[in-house]
Ligand SMILES: Nc1ncnc2c1ncn2[C@@H]1O[C@H](COP(=O)(O)OP(=O)(O)OP(=O)(O)O)[C@@H](O)[C@H]1O
């Protein structure tokens with residue numbers, strides 16, 4: 001792919017300052033960490049040489065936590081405390097969980113995100129995911145030999161706001177600085193596109209352990225532009241396993257199973273499914289703890305039959321994504337297959353038939369997402385080399401809307417809008433003297449609130465009292481480059497900033513997160529305040545460096561006074577940055593940020609103007 | 623989801639055409655728009671300021687948001703015409719002015735009823751055909767808008783046409799929804 005030549009905005013670092021950055025694929029079944037070394041993206045293996053980390057976490061009564069291969073053998077021996085596929089619970093309520101009757105956990109349903117009761121206490125899916133991320137962070141630090149600048153963490157493109165936020169919270173809990181949440185199929189597109197110099201329209205078909213994504217991208221001249229995305233955040237290999245599991249129970253006429261036997265049988269179902277990808281039939285022989293024997297043969301025909309509707313679902317979502325992109329299959333140059341479940345011949349076949357072309361399987365479907373995430377992390381960390389540069393334009397997967405009268409939804413931001421995106425909506429009061437107002441934000445495509453995902457309720461307070469209908473409250477929805485929504489509100493006639501209280505429907509409050517942070521430190525050797533101090537120092541140094549290079553590249557747009565003011569603030573921050581006085585560093589950072597606000601704005605204007613210059617600069621008043 | 627309190631805002635006084643350095647007219651070269659859009663995003667996108675301070679990152683997000691907004695409006699012929707007419711001082715009042723020729727309204731209502739019936743009956747063929755016809759009508763309106771705005775400068779007639787177009791585009795959406803419901 002011909003790479004775009006872009007004038008450096010002045011944020012790049014000198015080449016010798018290589019920053020340590022990692023990409024993490026936090027998968028339902030397997031997780032990975034990768035990094036860019038001497039220009040090559042590589043997956044980092046554990047000390048035994050395993051590239052994958054099974055996404056399994058086991059809690060024991062003594063407070064120890066086993067992750068990955070250490071936890072895996074306990075799946076059926078200690079099912080209540082050994083959590084698998086936790087990604088399916090992220091940002092989800094108790095009622096959202098599919099076939100939960102076959103899950104061994106003691107779910108705790110206190111409204112909001114579901115939690116799990118273990119011998120080590122009640123755990124949120126965010127905490128469980130944080131254990132996986134922490135293991136990968138340590139692996140990354142050990143391999144790279146230093147403190148990480150940050151990580152790119154991938155999420156299914158079809159994840160909604162609550163699921164994304166939960167992932168970001170988990171990263172924070174794991175002590176990772178998140179450079180960006182990146183959509184899994186987009187990460188795969190980066191790895192594929194850069195490796196194969198691909199140009200044109202590509203579809204990324206990603207069927208993993210728990211989620212399905214389809215993204216349509218245009219790759220051109222160093223730009224990865226997502227045109228549309230679709231999928232199902234609860235459709236993956238686990239569901240194929242479940243169909244086989246149900247088939248075994250029915251065929252063998254089994255009585256209700258113990259938790260242990262359920263897990264055992266689920267494991268055999270998965271093995272049979274995977275075996276079938278290379279063979280015409282799979283024998284299933286199991287001795288259950290109840291003494292019953294299972295002795296069956298699963299044939300390709302039966303498997304195809306019992307999973308037909310699942311395959312159909314992936315094709316429906318694919319069709320919809322194409323329609324949203326305004327494209328026909330003839331315009332698709334290639335279909336890149338990602339995720340372990342695309343090894344199933346029936347999937348290969350169905351996709352090939354649908355697109356009328358052979359799908360592309362030249363990348364390792366297990367690793368491509370992590371490799372792409374590492375490339376993006378390297379870019380975002382500022383390690384890009386001249387000429388080796390690209391830009392990613394992604395979209396939101398689901399429409400954002402508001403509840404209006406009668407339980408109806410008014411769409412505010414339509415699905416597949418390029419992010420970042422913002423829309424404002426005006427509201428008024430309907431009672432005299434009304435000073436508060438409640439806004440219910442939902443995500444989804446349907447017209448009824450009851451069938452969309454509830455994201456949060458915002459209470460606006462401090463609206464100046466006026467007669468009914470006189471107040472004009474402008475509520476702005478801003479979706480950032482991570483695909484996360486923020487809401488702000490302002491009363492238009494008085495300019496009064498309304499206070500907002502957020503009640504996430506399936507998320508954690510800031511308080512809960514800081515509690516979890518404290519708790520996690522009380523078990524670990526690391527000291528919370530020391531870590532917070534270190535993070536702040538890194539942040540402060542990053543800020544100083546950024547401003548230093550900005551002054552070099554465009555200090556000329558400042559007056560002598562302005563420059564002096566910035567230099568004073570820099571000097572002050574410099575003098576406290578290595579101290580252990582956190583409040584002082586924080587205050588100096590804030591002061592420096594304030595002192596450079598205007599400089600930043602002017603520089604941005606300047607670079608936009610320069611870009612437009614060439615001919616018509618006089619027409620442009622930015 | 624969170625609440626964000628931002629005080630720093632870029633100067634957004636330039637109109638969408640000026641921002642993207644395109645002539646202020648209804649005729650538009652889509653490739654050129656795409657090119658200008660991408661090179662602007664390459665400058666202002668938050669991914670390019672991850673290592674800069676919070677203030678700079680927020681600013682980048684606002685700029686990138688602004689550029690996305692401009693592109694999204696200019697890309698759609700209907701939205702572009704609406705925006706352009708407003709810039710020219712001829713607000714088509716799509717929300718308030720619903721007066722429309724009776725014949726047109728009748729025709730649209732009939733089509734809508736047929737679409738609903740086809741949706742209920744799962745008649746994909748009818749929906750596909752209706753979709754194709756309406757797409758042709760819409761494309762024709764797009765051509766007419768260029769003629770009316772850029773050449774004849776007949777903004778009143780253009781405003782009438784934009785209102786019609788909004789109707790047609792809404793119906794097109796409904797057909798799309800129906801197709802989705804029928805085929806899934
Ligand atoms: N040979 C095979 N045949 C069929 N399925 C397979 C095969 N190999 C792996 N799988 C399935 O692939 C799934 C795991 O794939 P992968 O590691 O890509 O998922 P993940 O990234 O953990 O999940 P997700 O992306 O959905 O969060 C499991 O369901 C596994 O059974």
Ligand SMILES: [Mg+2]
Nearest residue numbers: 027208339369
């Ligand atoms: Mg995956």
